[in-house]
Amino acid sequence: MKRREFITAAGVGSAATAAGVTGAVGTAAAQEEEPDWPDFVSEANEYSSGETEDLRGQDEATVQVGAGDGLAFDPPAIWIDAGTNVIWEWTGEGGGHNVAGQEGEEYASDVNDQAGFTFEHTFEEDGQINTYQCDPHAGQGMHGGVAVGEVPTREVQEGGTTDIHEMGVQLQEHYIGIGAMLMISVSLVFTFFVLKYGESSHAKGGN
Ligand SMILES: [Cu+2]
Known part of the structure; x- marks a missing residue:
């Protein structure tokens, strides 16, 4: 084998090995459990697999209303303990929004477009996956989820990498x-x- 060819082969081989190993590390590091969200939450704006905000152990949680491009909740998926008070805070971006419980506990705020507006709900029922939406933007993916306590979970996996x-x-x-x-x-x-x-x-x- 000529020297140039050997250099190329060695370089590609090492890079491929390193990339493979790095991929495995990424999978291992990201491998954890998250609530088994329904599609309604999995498809929510600003949410991607494995990005559930784990706020268990805290008695208060804050979610922004009108985040991202203005049509998202942030964080869109949270995991809390029963008895935690969730406070939604309006950013003032994206027009008029509200927070309306869907599956699970019932609650609904007014539609508002002012920064600083807030709405609160304390989730009491352990073991429930609650979903909510912004009524004006539900069709555009402005959804959210609140998992409470001991809920069914799923394993988080990055697509395509080896487990x-x-x-x-x-x-x-x-x-x-x-x-x-x-x-x-x-x-x-x-x-x-x-x-x-x-x-x-x-x-x-x-x-
Ligand atoms: Cu909205």
């Missing part, structure tokens, strides 16, 4: 991370030296 736990391999993320960095470093240093000194015999011969 190293399912493979039965228990690897310490720490060591995998160091390994990935070492491989990248070795690859870079190797490439640097070959490029710098590999051609030197010809270059110096010319001088």
Whole structure:
């Protein structure tokens, strides 16, 4: 194999290995449980899988109304203990909004478009996944979810990456991370030296 081809092969090989290992670390780190949200919440604006805000252990939780592009609740999915008071705070963005309970506990605020407007509801029933929406923007994905206490959960997984736990391999993320960095470093240093000194015999011969 010619030197150039070898450099390319080594570089691609190391990069692929490092990327593979990094992907596995990402999966392991992100792997956790979150409430088994209905699609109504999974498709809410500003929500993506695994981004449930875990506020258990606190007696108060705050959610912004009119976040993101103005048509979202933030955080859109929260997990609280029974007895927690949830306070929705209007940002004033996105027009008139309200908060209206759907599945679960019943509550509804007025529609308002002023920054600083607030609405509160204390969730009392343990084990329930509550959903709510903004009536004027429900059709545009302005939804939210409040999971209370011991609710059914699902495992959070990033799409497409290998689940190293399912493979039965228990690897310490720490060591995998160091390994990935070492491989990248070795690859870079190797490439640097070959490029710098590999051609030197010809270059110096010319001088
Ligand atoms: Cu709205």
